[in-house]
Amino acid sequence: MNPIDPRIHQVLDGEIPREALPQDLRRVVERLESAAALLAAAPEGRSVAERVLARLRRPARSPVRRLAQWLTAPHPVTLRIRPVWSLALAATLVLLMLLPEERSVPVLGEHEGIAQFVARFPGAHSVQVVGSFNDWRTGTIPLEDRDGDGVWRAVVVLPAGAHEYMFVVDDERWVPDYSANRFVEDDFGRENSVLIVRPVKG
Amino acid sequence: MDVREGPSDAEVVARVLGGDREAFGLIVRRYESGLLRFATRVLGSRDAAADAVAESLVRAYRHLASCRDPTRLRTWLYRIVANRCKSHLARRATGDVSLDDVPPIADPADNEAALERVQQLAVVEQALATLSSEKREAFVLKHVEGMSYQEMAAVTGERIPTLKMRVHRAREALLKALEERS
Numbered sequence: 001m002n003p004i005d006p007r008i009h010q011v012l013d014g015e016i017p018r019e020a021l022p023q024d025l026r027r028v029v030e031r032l033e034s035a036a037a038l039l040a041a042a043p044e045g046r047s048v049a050e051r052v053l054a055r056l057r058r059p060a061r062s063p064v065r066r067l068a069q070w071l072t073a074p075h076p077v078t079l080r081i082r083p084v085w086s087l088a089l090a091a092t093l094v095l096l097m098l099l100p101e102e103r104s105v106p107v108l109g110e111h112e113g114i115a116q117f118v119a120r121f122p123g124a125h126s127v128q129v130v131g132s133f134n135d136w137r138t139g140t141i142p143l144e145d146r147d148g149d150g151v152w153r154a155v156v157v158l159p160a161g162a163h164e165y166m167f168v169v170d171d172e173r174w175v176p177d178y179s180a181n182r183f184v185e186d187d188f189g190r191e192n193s194v195l196i197v198r199p200v201k202g
Numbered sequence: 203m204d205v206r207e208g209p210s211d212a213e214v215v216a217r218v219l220g221g222d223r224e225a226f227g228l229i230v231r232r233y234e235s236g237l238l239r240f241a242t243r244v245l246g247s248r249d250a251a252a253d254a255v256a257e258s259l260v261r262a263y264r265h266l267a268s269c270r271d272p273t274r275l276r277t278w279l280y281r282i283v284a285n286r287c288k289s290h291l292a293r294r295a296t297g298d299v300s301l302d303d304v305p306p307i308a309d310p311a312d313n314e315a316a317l318e319r320v321q322q323l324a325v326v327e328q329a330l331a332t333l334s335s336e337k338r339e340a341f342v343l344k345h346v347e348g349m350s351y352q353e354m355a356a357v358t359g360e361r362i363p364t365l366k367m368r369v370h371r372a373r374e375a376l377l378k379a380l381e382e383r384s
Contacts, residue, residue: 003374004373004374004377008373009369009370009373012345012373013351013366013369028377031377031380032345032373032376032377033345035326035329035330035376035380036341036345036346038319038322038323038326039239039243039323039326039327039330039342039345039346040239040346040347040348042239042323046252047231047234048230048234048238048252048255048256048259049227049230049231049234051252051256052226052230052256052259052260052263053224053226053227053230055256055260056223056226056260056263057223
């Protein structure tokens with residue numbers, strides 16, 4: 001921006017008379033004055049008087065009603081986050097997504113108990129438990145080996161009572177739980193493990 | 203009737219505070235034209251200016267008792283509108299004016315001089331729109347609303363030397379923008 005001759009400001013601020021200026025500087029003053037005059041003379045738009053007076057005539061809402069209206073009306077919420085904080089927020093979200101999911105505490109019924117299945121299958125890719133509690137269907141109770149030590153675990157809530165079960169290793173090997181205290185022979189001549197689940201609220 | 207005639211501002215304010223709500227209409231009609239002109243120049247939009255002025259006048263009515271010196275009602279009203287415009291510009295993220303209103307178009311029946319005036323006005327509005335909101339406000343208060351630096355200080359809350367500097371910078375910026383458009 002080019003500074004203009006200070007005398008132009010002095011004239012426009014009423015500090016020195018216009019006549020004190022040479023002709024070329026007077027033209028600059030006139031240019032600014034005519035721009036201001038154009039802006040001042042331009043139509044300023046419709047009157048707001050009726051609008052304002054109509055608002056004033058409207059009975060004032062009671063504070064309770066205003067509060068109720070404020071509470072029920074939707075309010076836009078704007079969050080302005082500095083770039084560095086947005087990066088931190090994104091990193092936190094990623095971490096939360098990567099963290100192992102916290103298992104919710106099961107709510108047990110009156111006739112339910114907790115059963116823990118533990119089996120050692122080193123080198124297995126998957127282990128599940130099937131039994132009378134899930135109609136011997138695969139794909140419902142997988143065991144997990146989080147630290148890769150070959151020991152697979154699952155904790156489930158089962159109805160209280162005796163349950164026959166087996167492990168299914170890598171979707172093809174049906175193996176009894178040899179650490180079980182009881183076994184029964186099934187209709188196919190295989191041995192099933194037996195688990196006794198006791199009700200927690202007994 | 204000229205709205206500048208009749209009771210003084212102080213008398214009207216006393217009437218309103220005494221319960222005569224309709225008397226506030228006198229204040230509205232007395233100052234709305236200047237307030238609308240000022241807000242339009244600062245915001246660059248006649249619709250936004252009308253909203254800002256209407257909201258400001260309702261606010262002024264509700265807080266009229268806090269106008270400590272009713273003889274300076276004009277600058278008090280301009281201050282409310284100026285603050286409203288600042289809030290509006292802040293919400294718009296940039297202080298730039300959009301010039302979203304179509305400039306007034308001369309009626310074909312008008313003479314050539316009127317048409318030329320409309321064109322000149324469009325150029326000046328465009329040039330003014332290139333100034334920062336602070337400079338725009340300073341130039342309009344000084345040269346369009348014809349305020350003294352003291353009145354401007356009452357409106358903006360800024361010190362007089364600051365305002366003087368701002369007006370000087372605004373003149374220089376406006377001249378430059380006008381030259382670029384001529």
